[in-house]
Amino acid sequence: MSYAIQAEGLVKRFGETTALAGIDLTVPTGTVLGLLGPNGAGKTTAVRVLATLLSPDEGRATVGGYDVVEQGHQVRQLIGLTGQYASVDETLTGTENLVLIARLLGIPRDRAKARARDLLQEFRLDDAANRAVKTYSGGMRRRLDLAASLVGNPRILFLDEPTTGLDPVARLDMWDLVRLLVADGVTVLLTTQYLDEADELADDLVVIDHGKVIATGSPDHLKAQVGAQSLVVRPARAEHLEVVMSVVRDLAQVEPEVQGERVTAAVSDPALVPAVVRRLDDEGVILDELTLRSASLDEVFLTLTGHRAEEPEGERDKEGVSA
């Protein structure tokens, strides 16, 4: 198997903060790797190192077989980058942005314009082609960002949180675009804070926290490991909490948690629900609520690390973007 991306022991520090504390990852050619983690986990820093925007303090990485430090120019000829911090110029129009990039890549003027036109049409931006990007909606903006990173037909694509802040329709739209690229054989490294996104798009997952890899594997493997779903049970009367706890503990084979008047437990088998209902009914417990919901990233993290994902702030500082 050939690898499009290989990284070994990547370390990056910003002053006191260690953004990457030794990251290993490999992405086989033509697959999608989901880099999953909360804000400030080091996802963006990892992408910036692999996209040659930052030099690692330790470790090494190759992209398309080229060393990201020694052969940055070669790497840049193979990659496309779309991310929170790799943006288009919002004072220019969609066409101008794409023509600019095509011209920078050495494509002659006529073909640059044709390429821009094709991409804008492909991404359903042809109506907005001659409008300044600052008038675009969030979804249009992301589509243009993605189009901009595809001008040079990259074989390896970095998508840094491609759907953060998008509405559900625009998100599904982005997912479809990514799938089409993958169908073309493009290797994708995708960072996300959403478990469902990683689940939808990625062949393999690497979960990072505090700059360290804390879990790897396929989405199914990972879900089985952490419990794909959460069972939430709230008895009508508080004195039944103990009974509910013991029933859930018995059937789910995990230690449930009590939050307020709710008992929650990570479960991987949906067939558990009817069993729990029957047992509680036998015990004469009346329920106010019984739900099975997908595990949030927070729960994945709780299971994997024993602590909750941090509050979504401070990534910029941690990633050393602001001066």
Next chain:
Amino acid sequence: MTTTDVSLRTSSNRPAPDRPQDIKPRVTPVEGLRQTLTLAWRTLIQIRHNPWELGDFSIQPIIFVLLFTYVFGGAIADSPTEYLQYAMPGIIVMNMFFVTMYVGQGLNMDITKGVFDRLRSLPIARWAPLSGRILADMVKQAWSIVLLLVVGFILGFRLGTSVAGLAAAFLLIMFFALCFSWVTVLVGVLAADPEKVQLFGFTVLFPVTFLSAVFVPIETMPGWLQPVVKANPVTILSDAARGLMVEGPVARPLLLSLIWAVAIAAVFAPLSVRALRRRV
């Protein structure tokens, strides 16, 4: 593969790649130069979308000329036209300092908005984003100098030397602008946002340009201030420009101006490049 209602006008058969698939080891200087021109073009078409910017570096200098000529002119010299003969070269110099702020502001905007990262992820010369920005700024400089001269001539400014002198003054001011741009590049890299860059313009450039002999002759100032004003490169450059365009000594202020320009670039270019490496 799941599908959604979103229709996509796309096929998996992309057009053949436009980019040659052979991987090149480095950018040639010619390619770097072409990329510089492309990036300068980008900065200049921004003006088309934001005509206010054009107003900024067109109307502001015109207001300066009008204001100083008609408000101060009568008091400082005998008549506005006579004052223009003294002040015009200095006003051009002062305006040049303000226009250099666009380099820092634009660079800062690119960094904070993420455009800079996008550019750096492309296989282009490492220096092209910066040189493109500076080149575009030189075009803005040339435009505003020409504009100032036109307004000056309309108001009654007369060349005291020759067209060659005027051309030399133009080139000197452009060269100084090029070197001084490095100061604003540094400010642009270090500032947290574009507003802070503008703040630098007001709190540092404004007093420095006014602490000069641009508007009034040094002899009218208190004795303790005179050495400061004399040493100010704004004064020196204005004197050189005045010598080249109107009258007065040329050799000494010209030489000193060139020394200042080169010294500023020698100090601030490496500082800027280092700061840029650190920030991005």
